[in-house]
């Protein structure tokens with residue numbers, strides 16, 4: 001879920017691209033501010049001036065989903081193992097809008113984790129998905145991980161253990177699909193905004209990442225994988 005703020009002060013609680021709750025008087029907005037803290041600041045977005053306001057949908061259209069109740073139909077965050085990295089910084093108020101996928105180019109999970117835990121490396125990712133489907137989280141979503149130069153403020157970085165030429169292993173693919181699905185609903189990320197390291201503006205021609213984990217080593221293969229698995 002995330003919050004979209006319109007120029008006149010109307011605030012919508014968004015579930016993916018659907019609006020499920022609205023605050024529109026000064027008093028209501030004051031109440032809203034009270035229930036928020038800095039940990040959800042990255043879930044706000046100011047709507048462009050000419051954007052039409054969404055109409056609210058009934059929460060029963062979302063199955064058992066309700067803003068303050070656990071849902072049985074919304075994707076849940078997959079289980080992660082925390083291995084904190086010191087390599088992160090503030091998003092400087094940028095909302096999460098994209099997922100950038102990577103491959104490690106080494107087969108060894110332990111060496112990847114220790115490299116990301118080394119403050120000298122200046123490298124990290126939010127998540128690492130191992131070949132056996134285990135997901136490690138190293139940086140909070142609300143913070144900026146250092147995975148794709150020039151592209152980190154508004155993105156989540158997901159690493160996949162794989163050597164050059166390898167495709168995602170079956171359990172690894174299952175896990176990363178579940179992780180993507182949850183992130184996309186949680187932060188309102190569209191399939192078009194799921195990409196790979198070397199297809200981002202500041203990294204074209206500078207890396208071969210994510211190589212062939214989504215099929216052949218082309219942007220089209222990644223787009224086809226996203227369409228097939230993430231709609």
Ligand SMILES: [Zn+2]
Nearest residue numbers: 102103197209
């Ligand atoms: Zn990469």
